[in-house]
Structures are given as structure tokens and as C-alpha cells.
């Protein structure tokens with residue numbers, strides 16, 4: 689925990705799968721500060737900022753394209769199912785399209801690109817000294833009380849500077 693954050697008194701911090709994964713990756717990324725140039729992460733942390741910042745933008749675009757591929761597969765499958773229904777004299781509004789293998793490949797691709805975005809984003813946070821708990825506090829501080837995980841870390845008010 690850093691001075692900017694706190695956990696409400698008397699509550700246990702939560703445990704979760706994705707939390708453990710992100711924490712392990714964040715630890716690896718931080719440790720790569722001391723690695724050599726053979727480490728891709730080290731290069732992103734130590735070279736000019738454009739390398740990692742461009743990578744975040746590029747990977748985010750790839751997420752968009754991967755999601756669009758999924759949409760395209762769904763549309764093609766639906767249109768094909770509707771055409772078949774019409775040809776067979778069935779109600780085209782009642783058809784349920786069978787999704788092709790390409791759809792599942794596109795979903796896998798989206799997951800892959802999403803992981804690329806998260807990794808590069810975590811490198812950016814490390815580069816600019818934003819700890820993972822501080823980042824969690826940013827997300828938690830946006831949540832309503834009933835929505836936030838029990839024991840979720842929060843930002844002290846003076847560190848909430850939205851839109852500045």
C-alpha cells in the first residue's frame with residue numbers, strides 16, 4: 689500500500705485468480721528494470737517512451753480489429769442461416785445461426801490481443817511509477833459501495849484528480 693491509498697478498517701483484502709496473475713506479471717515487469725537489453729520489458733522500460741506508448745496504441749487497435757472480426761463472423765453466420773431458412777420456406781427471424789470455426793478463432797484472437805494490451809499497459813504503469821494497488825484503488829474509487837470488493841483498497845480524496 690502507498691500513502692495515496694487505504695483499506696477500510698476491519699475488512700479483509702479480497703483474493704482472486706486474476707489478481708494473483710496480474711500481481712505476478714507486475715512483479716516480473718518491475719524486476720526487469722534490473723535486467724539486460726535481452727529483455728523486451730527492460731527495453732520498453734528504459735528506452736525512449738515512444739516504444740511502449742506506440743505499442744499500447746497498436747495493441748489497442750488490434751483489440752478493436754479482433755472484436756470486429758468476431759462481429760463479422762456472427763453477421764455472416766446469421767445472414768447465411770437466414771438465407772437457408774428463406775430457401776427452405778422457413779421463418780428467417782426464428783433461425784439460430786450456427787457459428788463457424790472462424791468465430792471461435794476470432795474470440796481466441798481477441799483474448800490474445802487483450803493480453804497484449806494489458807501487458808503493455810502494465811509496463812506503462814511501471815514506467816511511470818503507478819503501483820498496481822494504486823491502480824486498483826483508482827478503479828475501486830469509481831465504484832459504488834455495494835459494487836466494490838470487500839476490503840478493496842481506495843484512494844485518499846486528495847489523490848482523486850479526475851479530468852485534470
Ligand SMILES: N=c1c2ncn([C@@H]3O[C@H](COP(=O)(O)OP(=O)(O)OP(=O)(O)O)[C@@H](O)[C@H]3O)c2ncn1[C@@H]1O[C@H](COP(=O)(O)O)[C@@H](O)[C@H]1O
Nearest residue numbers: 713716717720726727728729730747750801803804807808
Ligand atoms: N506478457 C508478456 C508479453 N505479452 C506480449 N509480449 C511481447 O510483446 C510483443 C508484441 O509484439 P507484436 O505485437 O509485434 O507481436 P505479436 O503479439 O506476436 O503479434 P500481434 O500482436 O501483432 O498479433 C511481442 O514481442 C511479445 O513477446 C510480452 N512480453 C513479455 N511478457 C511477460 O513479461 C515477462 C518478461 O518478458 P521479457 O522482458 O521478454 O523477459 C514474460 O515472461 C511474460 O510473462
